Structure formats: structure tokens, C-alpha cells
Amino acid sequence: MVKQTFFLLMLAGILFSSCSVSKSARTQRNLFSGSWTLDNISYENNTGNFKSTIFGDAEDICFEGSDWFFRDNNSTGRYTISQSSLCQGGDRFFRWSVVEPAQNYSSQLQFKFIDENRKDISGGLGYRLNISSINEQNMTLRSNVSVEGQPVTIVYQFTKK
Structure with missing residues (x-):
């Protein structure tokens, strides 16, 4: 009986630890x-002038100065774009997480759009941005895209409010 109890406790411990978030991901979640404030969007690894629609939502210029909020206790957040002649202003809600891909790659911010009631509105599709750096004051995220078959990296620079 003691051996069975010990075995069940060990099995439960293994299952619990395999489903838990790593210490690194937990630390990054807390920093998020x-x-x-998204201060700047720039482009690397290619030359020329770029104008893009970010997250299938709005032009890059609309995102500069946007406010982002991440709530780590329920993995929800929102960003707010200011209304202008070029930009449809308002709140966009999302569910987010920090993903640790296979070794030798940086952690990623993963998110998908939800409505005010936390229901998926993106059909399960979402976005992943590489976490280049994050600390208590600044965050830099990157996404790799292709423009006319050539790689371009979009760089998002944030400061904490």
C-alpha cells in the first residue's frame, strides 16, 4: 500500500511539473x-521605406503612441489606438502568453484577439513576436515578415508607464 501511494504521489508530481510554466517564462510574464506605451516601430534587414498593416488591424503609424495593458493573473490585455483621420481608434482586446520555443530561440509573446467578454474572435489564429529584451522599464519585440520575397524584421519598442 505504501509503494502504491508513493508511486501515485510521484506520478502526480511529474504530471504537475510537466504542465507548469518554466521559471523564465513566469519571470517574463511578471515583467509584461x-x-x-509603444513608442516606435522600425524595420531592419532590408532597405527602403515601409508602410505596413500591423496585426491585420491598422497601419504602423497608428500604433506609435498606442497604450498596451497586460494583466498576468488571467492572461488578458488590450491595446488602445488613438482616433485620427488615418486610424480607427479604440480598444482591441487579446489573450496572451509567453512561449518558450525549442532551444536556441528567444521566448515569444503570443496573443490572439478576443472580445470584451473574453470570447475568441480570431478563429484561433494569433500572432507571435520574439522577445528581444524586457525589463522593468523597456521592452523590445520583433517579428519576421517577408516583403516581395525578402525578409524584413519589424521592431516594436515599448516603455513602461
């Missing part, structure tokens, strides 16, 4: 938590 709170309000951020």
Missing part, C-alpha cells in the same frame, strides 16, 4: 504585467 502592467501598462506600456
Whole structure:
């Protein structure tokens, strides 16, 4: 009986630890938590002038100065774009997580759009941005895209409010 109990406890421990978030991902989640301002969007690894629609939502210029909020206790957040002649202003809600891909790659911010009631509105599709750096004051995220078959990296620079 003691051996069976010990075995069940070990099995439960293994299952629990395999489903838990790593310490690194937990630390990054805690750093994300709170309000951020997206100060700058720039492009690397290619030359020329770029104009893009970010996250299938709005032009890159609309995102500069946008407010982002990450709530880590329920993995929800929102970003707010200011209304202008070029930009449809308002709140966009999302569910987010920090993903640790296979070794030798950086962690990623993963998110998908939800409505005010936390229901998926993106059909399960979402976005992943590489976490280049994050600390208590600044965050830099990157996404790799292709323009006319050539690689371009979009760089998002945030400051914490």
C-alpha cells in the first residue's frame, strides 16, 4: 500500500511539473504585467521605406503612441489606438502568453484577439513576436515578415508607464 501511494504521489508530481510554466517564462510574464506605451516601430534587414498593416488591424503609424495593458493573473490585455483621420481608434482586446520555443530561440509573446467578454474572435489564429529584451522599464519585440520575397524584421519598442 505504501509503494502504491508513493508511486501515485510521484506520478502526480511529474504530471504537475510537466504542465507548469518554466521559471523564465513566469519571470517574463511578471515583467509584461502592467501598462506600456509603444513608442516606435522600425524595420531592419532590408532597405527602403515601409508602410505596413500591423496585426491585420491598422497601419504602423497608428500604433506609435498606442497604450498596451497586460494583466498576468488571467492572461488578458488590450491595446488602445488613438482616433485620427488615418486610424480607427479604440480598444482591441487579446489573450496572451509567453512561449518558450525549442532551444536556441528567444521566448515569444503570443496573443490572439478576443472580445470584451473574453470570447475568441480570431478563429484561433494569433500572432507571435520574439522577445528581444524586457525589463522593468523597456521592452523590445520583433517579428519576421517577408516583403516581395525578402525578409524584413519589424521592431516594436515599448516603455513602461
